[in-house]
Amino acid sequence: MASSKPFHVVTPLRVSSHLSKLAGTKVYLKLENTQPTCSFKIRGIGNFCKSWAEKRCQQFVCASAGNAGLAAAYSAKQLGIPAIIFVPQSTPAITMERMEDEGATVCMQQTLEECQNIAKEMAKRCSNLTYVPPFDDPLIWEGHKTMVTEMKEQMESTPGAIILSVGGGGMLCGVIQGLREVGWDKVPIIAMETCGAHSLNASLEEKKLVTLPKITSIATTLGAATVAEEALKLAQEHPVISQVVNDSDAVAAVGRFLDEERMLVEPACGASLAAIYCELTKTLQKDGKLPNELESIVIIVCGGNNITMEELDCLKEQLSSDNGDLVECELAMATWNNPCNIFAASLQKSMGACAH
Numbered sequence: 001m002a003s004s005k006p007f008h009v010v011t012p013l014r015v016s017s018h019l020s021k022l023a024g025t026k027v028y029l030k031l032e033n034t035q036p037t038c039s040f041k042i043r044g045i046g047n048f049c050k051s052w053a054e055k056r057c058q059q060f061v062c063a064s065a066g067n068a069g070l071a072a073a074y075s076a077k078q079l080g081i082p083a084i085i086f087v088p089q090s091t092p093a094i095t096m097e098r099m100e101d102e103g104a105t106v107c108m109q110q111t112l113e114e115c116q117n118i119a120k121e122m123a124k125r126c127s128n129l130t131y132v133p134p135f136d137d138p139l140i141w142e143g144h145k146t147m148v149t150e151m152k153e154q155m156e157s158t159p160g161a162i163i164l165s166v167g168g169g170g171m172l173c174g175v176i177q178g179l180r181e182v183g184w185d186k187v188p189i190i191a192m193e194t195c196g197a198h199s200l201n202a203s204l205e206e207k208k209l210v211t212l213p214k215i216t217s218i219a220t221t222l223g224a225a226t227v228a229e230e231a232l233k234l235a236q237e238h239p240v241i242s243q244v245v246n247d248s249d250a251v252a253a254v255g256r257f258l259d260e261e262r263m264l265v266e267p268a269c270g271a272s273l274a275a276i277y278c279e280l281t282k283t284l285q286k287d288g289k290l291p292n293e294l295e296s297i298v299i300i301v302c303g304g305n306n307i308t309m310e311e312l313d314c315l316k317e318q319l320s321s322d323n324g325d326l327v328e329c330e331l332a333m334a335t336w337n338n339p340c341n342i343f344a345a346s347l348q349k350s351m352g353a354c355a356h
């Protein structure tokens, strides 16, 4: 029987004076980048793996471009259970090395889709193999929920809004469930995605699950072509404001956060930070989508893997040389004042131009 102690730690919640000044209200940072695997993923995946270990599973198999795989490798090691992680070619060498350091067997395939197909097929064929889903499972949401129960303990009053990044929507599901549990069910969530990984935004626009034809954003850890069905359902029930930034804004946010807060996070997290750095929350307030008087804003600083200083410099260079191609995407960005659906429509047209 696995120990009852979770694999995640209680993360600090601290005020950022720089971001508070910019936002015009107190901005708290929920520092999930300080988790043992440097991302919030350990909360949900740790809970999933522990639950399956209690059911005597003998081996884990996971498909992931980064944080989910790392969390699975870490959890498996803690449980003394072997793990195989399939990673796509785009996975940074440093991430693969960390998975191997956790004792996992790492196998590379070309695309994430191939990885998922192989991992699921293996689990189907071998009864002792358990597939670890990256975001779409109630046990994962239950683990992510602890971010909110912690915030409830850490904060003196109800937050005015929560900003988080969306990939497949596992974090979104967990946070909404947590908000309901602690009685904060009216707290709006600003759900951030990058252009080219905006599967929630596209689904909300269509009011049904949409599969993106291709992930073109450099924020690879947000690259789920389709969000979980539960994420779409909950995003339609809860006050969720879906917003999309381009890669340049996400990467610029990473650089600025490093300068101001002394922490290096990945572009997936930059998407959330860009909500303040691009003064998006102020625009939402002006447009009456967020209250003018916000008690506070919490940003979930979701992860700091998949990035090095060298990688950050490369991304900046790559994005500045792709700038011409991004013109249409930038144009779409200029529609901040418009409702999200207008933005999503122009985004769809500019998808080709976003590819880089």
Ligand SMILES: Cc1ncc(COP(=O)(O)O)c(C=O)c1O
Pocket: 039, 041, 066, 067, 068, 134, 135, 165, 166, 167, 168, 169, 170, 171, 172, 221, 222, 224, 266, 268, 269, 302, 303, 304
């Ligand atoms: C750092 C980081 N932020 C956000 C996300 C998105 O999480 P979810 O897939 O639960 O929406 C991921 C997913 O891997 C991630 O690694």
